[in-house]
Amino acid sequence: MNNQLKSHYHCVYKITFHLVLVTKYRRKCFTGAMLDMPPNIVPSKFINNLKTVTSRLMRKEFAKHLAHFYCKPVLWTRAYCLLTTGGATIDTIRQCIEKQERPD
Structure with missing residues (x-):
């Protein structure tokens, strides 16, 4: 991740997130992504759009491969995890997530 500040119109920012999406039935998909976005983007709307587009x-x-694992045309659950990194490394964040228990 780039450590430089970014500018957008009348603000300077550095907002970095770690995003973990949860697949339906908690099937293993891929690890979470580090991303940064400008302050004018609402994270929840971005995540919902990301889920919609990637699912489609x-x-x-x-389609044939996913049909074996998902009986309905749903790839993602409604849940997600969004963590602000605060300058933490990806390894630190990964360790924190791996230590968390799975919800019931």
Whole structure:
């Protein structure tokens, strides 16, 4: 991740997040992503759009493969984890997430 400040119109910022999306039935998919976004983007709306677009693309591209694991056309659960990194390294964040217990 880039440590430099970014500017957007009348503000200077550095907002970095670690995003973990949860697949339906908690199937293993891939690790979370580090991302940064300008302050005018609402994280929850961004995440919902990201889930919608990736679900459509993945179900279109890998329909036969996903049919074995998902009986409904749903890839993601409504849950997600969004952590502000505060300058922490990806390894520190990964260790923190791995220590968390799975919800019931």
